[in-house]
Amino acid sequence: MATIKDVAKQAGVSVATVSRVINGIGYVHEDTRKKVETAITELQYTPNEVARSLYKRKSRLIGLVLPDITNPFFPELARGAEDEMQENDFRIIFGNSDEKLDKEQEYIQTFVQNNVVGLIASTNYPDTDTYRNLGIPVVFLDRTADNRPSVYSDGREGGRMAAREILARGSRRITVMRGPEHIRPAQDRFQGAIEKLKDQGIAYNVIHTSSFAFTEAGTWAKELFERYPDTDGVIASNDIVATAVLHEAQRLGKKVPDDVQIIGFDDISLSSLLTPSLTTIRQPAYDMGRAAARLLIQLIENKKVDQKTIQMPVTFTERDTTRKVEQQHG
Amino acid sequence: MATIKDVAKQAGVSVATVSRVINGIGYVHEDTRKKVETAITELQYTPNEVARSLYKRKSRLIGLVLPDITNPFFPELARGAEDEMQENDFRIIFGNSDEKLDKEQEYIQTFVQNNVVGLIASTNYPDTDTYRNLGIPVVFLDRTADNRPSVYSDGREGGRMAAREILARGSRRITVMRGPEHIRPAQDRFQGAIEKLKDQGIAYNVIHTSSFAFTEAGTWAKELFERYPDTDGVIASNDIVATAVLHEAQRLGKKVPDDVQIIGFDDISLSSLLTPSLTTIRQPAYDMGRAAARLLIQLIENKKVDQKTIQMPVTFTERDTTRKVEQQHG
């Protein structure tokens, strides 16, 4: 790899001049600029970002911590963030936390050691030291942290929406699946749903699910229909769980949506390809990722930020695991 | 952030000694070591990886280029690679290429500028300059590059396997979905399938699919049944496409597997949750990612490598979109 010294020698100038040409700052004579540019192309020189980063004490790298990209919701977020970052010449260092604080900490430490200029984190522990006094801006994604920069959607409203719609379509023996305790958005959805249900004076059952993993989702679906076989409406904690519930319902010979209605959460890509296709509360994951990246860039560049916490809309996406309102009975 | 100088001052020694303590090399008196360690904890010092990287001309970062993590196959790969890297104290810089050479190039350039010590790439262009003379080891993942380090599974054999099994289960009017032209593994599968079909003297139809995107998969599924309505067996290019085909078949009132059998490829997590659950040719994606990372680490550390190209087994995963062999007719 050619260095700035090689370029300087080749062009017959000092390294300072080369640096000025590269960065387009300060005075450089047109002829000199030409010479330097020629030397750069001849030597195929590209500046060493590490050296730059060392002097400037900041890189063009940003850190991204997500729970688990194996859950299809997160790649959408990641992709949105990455596309926006890419367009602004930032690169992403990445880590999966599995929702564990110690893994988060380990990643964040090495991110900081690598001079990342900002962080996007989907964490349940925004108020730990890990995220305070980091010295670099942090945007919380999919998770709120009161009054700190974040991009998320209104889980509570989503939960209410799910309850409202499933009620409007006639379910009365509803089972709500409560996602992992330590995952805030999951609890928000749950709270929203039961709030609405209580509000309407409708009794409901609850199934706890301790993770969002594909591998375990089937277990809870089984548990649901064993414990509450007369369930005629399921509000699932996300689309993965909803998919498993749909699968299990069909295995048991139940008709969806006639015998059981199911509403998921997230609207991951596969949801529309299920049969029947999954009715769900949509979060605009890709856009959330992009918005988080955009916000972080503003913070990094010290631009005045119009809005520090961005709440994205949640939308009822009606498909075929719920009945049509016209057909509503009860 | 405290620097090595701060620690040196605090401990009353030189920076060289601090460096020796940190790295555990050279002679350091036990008492001195204690003093330094105390200073380190007091100041909460962590070494600046950028400075290290500059001097050593290598970081603890590795680059990962994947086509698109929005396709559920790739997060599995990524997760496997990441877990293995994490355990070996390497971190990952990441980029989605969308199968485009220029995006790959852009990422790889900045990776190199950041002193990554190795690269894992899932590319269709292994033989371009981008990947030659990079000066750092590269492992190709999910894609072969003749005689260069790679981890992949035998797509051709997978294709044959799919054809063999669908034939054994009685389909005779088979449509093979041919994945994107520029994606090698997709073509391998296709070639394998038609090889077997020709071998057995079975006629078949072909549907071209120009991407693996969820959003477009439905279109090809529709096209399939419009153009070849009497199809009684579909060999799909991957599980996403297979899912769309299953969806469309059911929409048209076809019974799966009685009227149409469907075989996918990859075995992504959702496949087992479909109804009927998807029969597919499984690739051990997570393990492939781990294997690639392991291989790359060996290369980086100049260990003698037992096997430079690792072919992972492909397995027929029988589920419910194919009939049981006992029921076989014809």
Added chain:
DNA sequence: TTTATATGTGTAACCGGTTCCACAATGAAA
């Protein structure tokens, strides 16, 4: 007692950039 070897520590060069500052040349204003 002398010499060789092992142990322990500090100074300074180095990695490859960026930027402050000094200095020179040119042209415009006084």
Added chain:
DNA sequence: TTTCATTGTGGAACCGGTTACACATATAAA
């Protein structure tokens, strides 16, 4: 003609580590 601002360039310090090398001391062998 002198003065001063503008333009153009280079030397060298600096970012925060690592390591070659010099040097000092202690210990073991001759």
